[in-house]
Amino acid sequence: xxxxxxxxxxxxxxxxxxxxxxxxxxxxxxxxxxxxxxxxxxxxxxxxxxxxxxxxxxxxxxxxxxxxxxxxxxxxxxxxxxxxxxxxxxxxxxxxxxxxxxxxxxxxxxxxxxxxxxxxxxxxxxxxxxxxxxxxxxxxxxxxxxxxxxxxxxxxxxxxxxxxxxxxxxxxxxxxxxxxxxxxxxxxxxxxxxxxxxxxxxxxxxxxxxxxxxxxxxxxxxxxxxxxxxxxxxxxxxxxxxxxxxxxxxxxxxxxxxxxxxxxxxxxxxxxxxxxxxxxxxxxxxxxxxxxxxxxxxxxxxxxxxxxxxxxxxxxxxxxxxxxxxxxxxxxxxxxxxxxxxxxxxxxxxxxxxxxxxxxxxxxxxxxxxxxxxxxxxxxxxxxxxxxxxxxxxxxxxxxxxxxxxxxxxxxxxxxxxxxxxxxxxxxxxxxxxxxxxxxxxxxxxxxxxxxxxxx
Amino acid sequence: xxxxxxxxxxxxxxxxxxxxxxxxxxxxxxxxxxxxxxxxxxxxxxxxxxxxxxxxxxxxxxxxxxxxxxxxxxxxxxxxxxxxxxxxxxxxxxxxxxxxxx
Numbered sequence: 172x173x174x175x176x177x178x179x180x181x182x183x184x185x186x187x188x189x190x191x192x193x194x195x196x197x198x199x200x201x202x203x204x205x206x207x208x209x210x211x212x213x214x215x216x217x218x219x220x221x222x223x224x225x226x227x228x229x230x231x232x233x234x235x236x237x238x239x240x241x242x243x244x245x246x247x248x249x250x251x252x253x254x255x256x257x258x259x260x261x262x263x264x265x266x267x268x269x270x271x272x273x274x275x276x277x278x279x280x281x282x283x284x285x286x287x288x289x290x291x292x293x294x295x296x297x298x299x300x301x302x303x304x305x306x307x308x309x310x311x312x313x314x315x316x317x318x319x320x321x322x323x324x325x326x327x328x329x330x331x332x333x334x335x336x337x338x339x340x341x342x343x344x345x346x347x348x349x350x351x352x353x354x355x356x357x358x359x360x361x362x363x364x365x366x367x368x369x370x371x372x373x374x375x376x377x378x379x380x381x382x383x384x385x386x387x388x389x390x391x392x393x394x395x396x397x398x399x400x401x402x403x404x405x406x407x408x409x410x411x412x413x414x415x416x417x418x419x420x421x422x423x424x425x426x427x428x429x430x431x432x433x434x435x436x437x438x439x440x441x442x443x444x445x446x447x448x449x450x451x452x453x454x455x456x457x458x459x460x461x462x463x464x465x466x467x468x469x470x471x472x473x474x475x476x477x478x479x480x481x482x483x484x485x486x487x488x489x490x491x492x493x494x495x496x497x498x499x500x501x502x503x504x505x506x507x508x509x510x511x512x513x514x515x516x517x518x519x520x521x522x523x524x525x526x527x528x529x530x531x532x533x534x535x536x537x538x539x540x541x542x543x544x545x546x547x548x549x550x551x552x553x554x555x556x557x558x559x560x561x562x563x564x565x566x567x568x569x570x571x572x573x574x575x576x577x578x579x580x581x582x583x584x585x586x587x588x589x590x591x592x593x594x595x596x597x598x599x600x601x602x603x604x605x606x607x608x609x610x611x612x613x614x615x616x617x618x619x620x621x622x623x624x625x626x627x
Numbered sequence: 628x629x630x631x632x633x634x635x636x637x638x639x640x641x642x643x644x645x646x647x648x649x650x651x652x653x654x655x656x657x658x659x660x661x662x663x664x665x666x667x668x669x670x671x672x673x674x675x676x677x678x679x680x681x682x683x684x685x686x687x688x689x690x691x692x693x694x695x696x697x698x699x700x701x702x703x704x705x706x707x708x709x710x711x712x713x714x715x716x717x718x719x720x721x722x723x724x725x726x727x728x729x
Contacts, residue, residue: 176720179678179685181727182646186716241697243718424726431725 189244192397193459194425196432197452198248199235200373202380202388202445203227205254205289213267216260217274224251224278224287227387227442232283234439238432246432247594251279252378252390253289257305265308272312272319279318286361288378290321293368295330296617306336309343313358314350320376326366326563328570331620337563338612340364341556345579348548352581355589359578360543364559366566366573371446372502377539377574388445389437390502393429394452395421397459399489403467414468415488422449422492430497448502449493450538451485453513455596461485461506462515473515474525482506483536503572505538511578511591511598512543521599527558528604535565540574545589545598548581555579557608560618568621640691642671642720645704647684649713655684659715662707667694687720 188194208219231249239246256271263271272290279287290312292302309321323340326332344359351358363377370381373390380388402421406414429447437444453461462473468481486505494500508530510516519525527544534540540562546555559575566573580589583600590597647655656673663670663686672687693700701717708715 177644177723177727179674179676179683182644182685182723183648183678183681183683185718185723185726186646186648237698240701241719242722243716244722427725428722431721435721 186243188395188398192395192401193454193456194395194398194428195245195247196391196429197394197450198250198373198375198392199231199246199432199436200250200252200378200390200392201228201231201440201442202252202371202384202390203254204380204384204386205259209259209261211262213260213263213270216263217270220253220259220271221274221278224253224275225281228282228284230440234436238435238439242428242432244428244432248286249284250373250375250378251282251284251287252373252380253287254380254382255289255291255293257292257299257302258382260305261301263301263304265304268305268308269311269315272308272316275319276316284318286318286320286375288320288322288375289380290319291323291379293324294333294336295324295327295366297333298336306339306343309362310346310350310358313347313361320361320363320378322363322365322368322377322379324365324368325559326567327620328367328567329620332366332560332563332567332618334560334612334618335615337364337559338553338556338615340559341552341554341612344555344577345552348579348581355591356548356578356580357591357595360576360591360595362576364563364575366563367571369502369572373448374450374452374503376576384445385443387442389433389440389442390445390448391429391433391436392448392450392452392502393425394450395425396451396453396461396464398425399451399485400458400460400464400467403464411484415484418485418488419492422489423496425449426493426496426500444499446499446501447493447497449489449497449500449504450502451489451506453507453509453516454594455512455514455517457514460513460515461508462513462519466515472519472522472524474519474529478525478529479533479536482508482533486537503538507539507542508533508537509542510544510601511589511596512594513596517596517598520601527601531561531565534562534573535569539572540566540576542574542576543578543595543598544576545578545580545583545600546603547584547600548579549584550579550603551607551609553607553609553612554603556612558603560611564618567618643688643690643717644720644723645686645688646716646718647686647708647713648681649711651682652711655711655713658707658711659686659704662703663688666700666703667692668700
């Protein structure tokens with residue numbers, strides 16, 4: 172054939188990846204700087220924010236739909252990340268911050284995106300007055316808006332852990348759960364507590380447009396646990412070297428598709444292309460599960476002994492394949508292990524095969540952290556803070572991003588379920604250790620940053 | 628600030644791959660070719676084979692000169708596919724280049 176540069180096998184492989192293995196572009200996220208929206212008057216600030224978001228992201232949905240059709244590749248989410256609100260709202264009181272949140276919500280609605288991230292503050296070293304106001308406003312902001320996502324960075328390898336902020340977050344998460352009790356405490360699903368947060372993450376709820384980012388940018392998050400699962404199944408009982416190669420090759424193809432979509436979207440929106448986040452992000456759909464990949468590698472159930480090793484292999488191979496496929500890899504990049512958004516994780520949690528302790532261990536080698544885990548509503552704020560502290564310590568010491576997104580489901584206890592519907596999924600309430608961490612959290616102050624030498 | 632690119636909805640350039648999957652029968656090539664001719668889309672190449680138990684026909688077409696938008700072309704092909712009881716997909720060539728060529 173003169174013109175046809177691809178074999179039928181290759182063409183069918185791409186089509187099968189999309190049609191039966193749920194390959195998709197998980198998100199196109201437009202990052203927008205709001206630094207030029209600053210004003211003395213909250214009202215002017217809000218007007219500037221609305222106008223800018225609406226102006227920059229106006230065509231996002233249309234462009235995204237066109238690209239999806241032309242490449243035959245589903246694009247699941249279109250989202251917006253903005254400059255952390257704590258950086259643009261210096262003059263705002265807590266009630267003004269609520270209006271900023273509502274403005275972001277309206278702007279997201281106007282351009283028809285389901286989430287807008289950036290109701291955020293970075294407090295790893297300490298809190299400014301505006302940071303404290305933003306913390307205070309988070310529960311109400313999450314309860315009063317549908318689309319706004321909040322995140323806070325409470326620690327970093329360079330700065331250590333701000334234990335005062337971590338203690339405060341325990342109470343804020345509880346409050347957000349109570350204010351949204353009628354909707355399964357969904358407020359908490361829109362709130363992420365980070366250590367070593369990244370500034371170009373396109374995935375919600377932790378997306379924000381960092382201070383080091385350009386005016387506007389287009390970031391893309393790819394996905395495809397189903398494609399990796401099929402490739403591993405096809406490899407049969409191959410040894411780990413072969414398995415790693417199979418995963419690398421698959422991640423390479425997925426990432427190349429992501430890069431093409433990202434660059435095309437950027438050019439059609441007239442914005443610079445930022446990064447591809449080459450994460451394996453599961454959805455509750457059967458076959459679109461990271462847990463099933465780990466089980467295919469050789470576990471009866473995710474959560475049993477060997478889960479951490481299998482995840483380490485998967486995560487590293489995904490990164491290696493993806494890094495070769497794109498010049499600009501960024502964001503969180505790796506395998507996500509959310510509980511409620513992964514059919515295999517849900518099943519393992521239901522049977523008690525996976526516990527919050529094992530999940531914590533697995534986060535030491537995965538791309539993010541304790542994600543979308545529903546715990547009893549009566550869990551004390553200090554215990555939630557202590558879970559955050561543990562997770563942040565793993566991130567701080569291992570120089571990686573970790574995050575906590577817990578849902579202390581108001582009025583529910585072990586044996587109950589929460590159901591958020593859609594991509595957020597459903598989850599059984601899992602038990603947490605009931606012995607108190609109150610004295611640890613009450614100490615206050617900061618845990619110093621760790622040594623960067625003597626690393627054993 | 629975001630510049631509007633006009634060609635977004637109406638591709639004037641580029642090539643696409645049309646994949647037809649289903650059972651072999653009389654009139655498939657004729658039916659699909661008709662849709663393409665009406666849209667002034669030139670067929671550069673056709674191959675057919677049985678891949679993974681499916682009868683598969685693959686066409687490379689040139690979108691330059693197309694009289695209608697990608698969206699409209701895609702809809703017409705899908706409709707014709709339903710008439711012929713086969714699945715028809717049209718995708719820009721770039722996606723295959725990205726995934727299968729380094």
